[in-house]
Amino acid sequence: MEELEKLVIYKQYVEMVYYTLNILLKFPEKEQFNLIQDIKKVTYEGLYQIIYAQKEYNKRTRLGYLNHLDANLKMLKVLIRISHKKKYINSKNYLAWSKKIANLSNLMAGWIRACLTA
Numbered sequence: 001m002e003e004l005e006k007l008v009i010y011k012q013y014v015e016m017v018y019y020t021l022n023i024l025l026k027f028p029e030k031e032q033f034n035l036i037q038d039i040k041k042v043t044y045e046g047l048y049q050i051i052y053a054q055k056e057y058n059k060r061t062r063l064g065y066l067n068h069l070d071a072n073l074k075m076l077k078v079l080i081r082i083s084h085k086k087k088y089i090n091s092k093n094y095l096a097w098s099k100k101i102a103n104l105s106n107l108m109a110g111w112i113r114a115c116l117t118a
Helices: 008-024 035-055 059-085 091-117
Strands: none
Touching: 008 035, 008 091, 035 059, 059 091
16 A cells, blocks of 8 residues: 555545535536636645645655645635535535535644654
8 A cells, every 4th residue: 555545634635525526516517617626726736735745755845735735725615615605515515525624624733743743
């Protein structure tokens, strides 16, 4: 098993990607090139940050990737809130999606603490 696939944050992030792609199918077609694209872009960028951070040996550079991941998760929260306000997703989906992001944020914060204390 590859090192990356052993990371809990990676596994949970990939699950969130699948969830995101399924939820985006509920969005109106008129958002195909707007909100949907923005959500996909931010979601995939977060996954790249996890991969880059896992591959990085320099702590400072790794922290930079994790800070970018933090920004991506915050932006994703905003985009999800917009989706809910526009009624593209229901409250149940909003809460489930938000919970996934909160869990990822907690895992990321733990990874950052580990980098700072190591």
